Amino acid sequence: MDIKYIYITEKSKKLCEKISSFFEGEIISYSQFKNHSKKIFNNADFLIFIMxxxxxxxxxxxxxESKFTDPGVIVIDELGKNTISLLGGHIGGANELTLKISKVINSNPVITTATDINNKGSFDIIVKKINGYVDNFGELSLEINSGLLKGISYKLFIQNEYKSFFIEENGKYSNALNGFDVEFISKEKIETIILYIDKSVEFVDRKCIFITDIDLNNIKNNNAYFNMGKNLSINIDLKIDKCFNTGLKLCEKNIIIVIPKLNVLGIGCKRYTKARDFENNVIEYLVENNINISSIKSISSIDLKKDEKCILEFAKKYNIETHFYTKEEISNVDSLYEKSNFVKDSIGVYSVAEPSCHISTDGNVISQKLKKNGITISIGRKLKL
Known part of the structure; x- marks a missing residue:
């Protein structure tokens, strides 16, 4: 986190120093901020003003500019009596940091967000927790959060692999889930429910939210009976009445898909691999694993590939980060995976794709690698941000 502490008086500066010993950040004077306010504001994750x-x-x-892009802004009086979440309470993370700071300096946390003070969860915090992507994010956040305050209970299906983001250390659900009707289920059950959509049937009373990295297009393309205008007869290991409190099938407009952007590709490839071949192989691998390309957060490889055109073009096309590791970093973990003496003789490590993926995901490699046409692909998932 890039935190900027901003002070006016010497007393407020001391409080900055105290808080920054718990939450590391840069301490600057108010005059410094005024002279470079736009640059500081646009580049910080949090601005904490002691004034x-x-x-x-x-x-x-x-x-x-927007609550979706502005930093979280917190204000604390110079005596440390009140810690106020001023802006970016949810998306900016100011509410959460306000509570943490108030504990370490024994201040009164001031949070005015409607969902928080009414002990309700919020759609935007849920999306933030899993670095999610969803269409019409702003409109949905307003609609769902307002609905929660009115007592509407939205069904929330969370793919089992993402359960850890919503369970606290004490085993309780995160406060972000308060008010939602939550169920953690497998990818297979999510696929089944999605296939149960029927556009011709009357809408159900409430929206259903899915947190999943499933490639929905892949489901549709591989199911000959998937047709939004026809009834579907599907044997499912799930009671529809229990899930939706209704015997009606779902309508497409009542399905909200939130895609966690937490998956990581580990890549190894021959020099000068053609961009089209590279893309085709990666897409094939994702389809085989039924993973949405929008869930890919980053591509990892050895630093010898940091100028490899096929990797860079693919990353740019799909808005994916890139991370490149040194031979020393990769050699620390390459013994955990299948070894290639040819690769070792060529570049100094036994393998690239799986070790790179391993490093980026703290060891959470989730599927077997693919080796094809001089390209090796591995996939893993980050379990924490």
């Missing part, structure tokens, strides 16, 4: 709220509001008012 009067009025000063802060006037200082940042012209910098604000």
């Amino acid at each position: 009067a709220t009025g000063i802060v509001v006037r200082s940042i008012s012209e910098l604000l």
